[in-house]
Amino acid sequence: MKITAVETLVCHARMRNWIFVKVVTDQPGLYGWGEATLEWHTRAVVGAIEDISQLIVGEDPRRVEHLWQMMFRQHFWHGNGIVRATAISGIDLALWDIAGKIANMPCSQLWGGRVRDWVRTYSHLGGGKMEDFYETSVDDAKQFGDLARRAVEDGFTAFKAMAVPPTMPLEGLRPIRLAEAAVAAMRDAVGDDIDIMVDCHARPSPAMGLKFGKALDPYGLYFFEEPCWPESIDGLAAINAAITTPVATGERITDLATFRELFEKRGCEVCQLDITHCGGLTAARRIAALADAHRIALAPHNPQGPVSTAASLEFGFSQPGYIICETVHNDVPWRNDVVTEGFTIEPKGRIVRPNTRPGLGIEINEAAVKQHPFEQELLQRVFYCDGSVGDW
Ligand SMILES: [Mg+2]
Structure with missing residues (x-):
């Protein structure tokens, strides 16, 4: 062959x-x-x-x-x-x-068989009006409550929001108060039975990430994502040690040695490896073994397309330390024209039942894909108030 x-x-x-x-x-x-x-x-x-x-x-x-x-x-x-x-x-x-x-x-059967009956998923609410905190008011931040309510109406029991604005290496209280207002609005909207995650998108410096983390700790977040640049493993470890909320990171790491350093320094409690960037399922299984040795949970980063989702789920059905999977729902209205999938999603709770087809269970309609040729992505640029460049 x-x-x-x-x-x-x-x-x-x-x-x-x-x-x-x-x-x-x-x-x-x-x-x-x-x-x-x-x-x-x-x-x-x-x-x-x-x-x-x-x-x-x-x-x-x-x-x-x-x-x-x-x-x-x-x-x-x-x-x-x-x-x-x-x-x-x-x-x-x-x-x-x-x-x-x-x-x-199914691939999960190749890897020793299913370790769970279903996989929990969560949605991403986006960043609301947080892009420029000088232009954002506490009332704007409260709109996160409406986004949160909608996610729960869509069946999710967990969701994530970019409720932390981009900040210079050091800022005063204003962005902290905005983040608090956004998270308080979400918690008020959905109560304690729904899990809320906050994604900092690796924008803060370690000092700012620590400030945000301390301020949001009382709200009982499920996890606190990328509170500083992934290159700063010492910064991640300091934040993770200082707050009760588990730190999550890993979506921008592409090699096993860096995952080892992240885990050894206890830079996170949740590993967000991305199966389409970390070296595929072959590498993901090695990273999962390393995470298991440190009792670090797995929650893959998965904002991409349907094959990434199928692979992330198949991985989840085979990994004991796997807690939840990111999903993008309502991305494009023609999704079902392009792909058929082997798993099923239950609308209530947004849990996924296992793939019953061989392999990843995916089939792509190549003719339908050709209806949607390459287009340049919209640039997402961030500048601070003095015109200097920030992270998106
Ligand atoms: Mg992220």
Whole structure:
């Protein structure tokens, strides 16, 4: 059995261009689907997949780990830069899909069988009017309460909001009070039985992240995400040690060694590995083992497209330390034209029942994808009040 081609299909889906990866074999009808979506780097990832595919075309697709090693190591630069890691991830997902199809079982069955009956999901409310806190009032911040109520009406028992504004390395009380007002409004709106998460989007400095974390600690957040840059593992560890709320991070980490350092320094309690950026399911399973050794929970970052979701869920059904999965619901109205999925979502509680199809259980309608060709993403720029550049 041989790989004959690695193809990419780009599908513009409002916020992002989904990059689907199709690994084709010489066996009639046997192929696998992966995803390598990377916002603002679509052309680079498509090119990287074309480059990397040269290493594996002609090889046996059943040797998933061996092919991962080839893709990661058999060129001068290791595959842990974000573009190469995403390209490898997309191909790796497709190889696991093929493995499941050959075995005629869902991937979670290949990995030892299901460890749970369902997976909990959460939605992302976005950032409301928090982009410029000089222009945002406490009343604006209170609108997070309406967003929260809507998420619960949509069936979710957990949601996340970017309720922390972008800030310079040090600021006074104003942004802290806004974040408090937003979180208080959400808690008032939904009560204590719903889990609320706050995403700082890695904007604060460690000092500001600590201030936000301390201020929001009394609201009993389920987790507090990326309270400072991911490069600052010491900063993450200091914040995690100083507050009761569990710190979550990991979506921007693309190599095992950095996950090891993050866990060893106790930079988080929740690991948000992204299966389309961390090296695919092959690498995700290694990261999960490391997390397990530190008793750190798994909650994958998953704002991408349907193959990323299918892979993140299949992973969740196989990992004991997995607590919840991010989902994007209502992303594009034509989603069901492009993809059919093997799992089912129960509207009440937004829990997912297992995939019953082989592999990742995904089928992509290539003709429908072609209705939505590449479009440049809208630039999301942040400047502070003095005109200096901030993080989006
Ligand atoms: Mg995030």
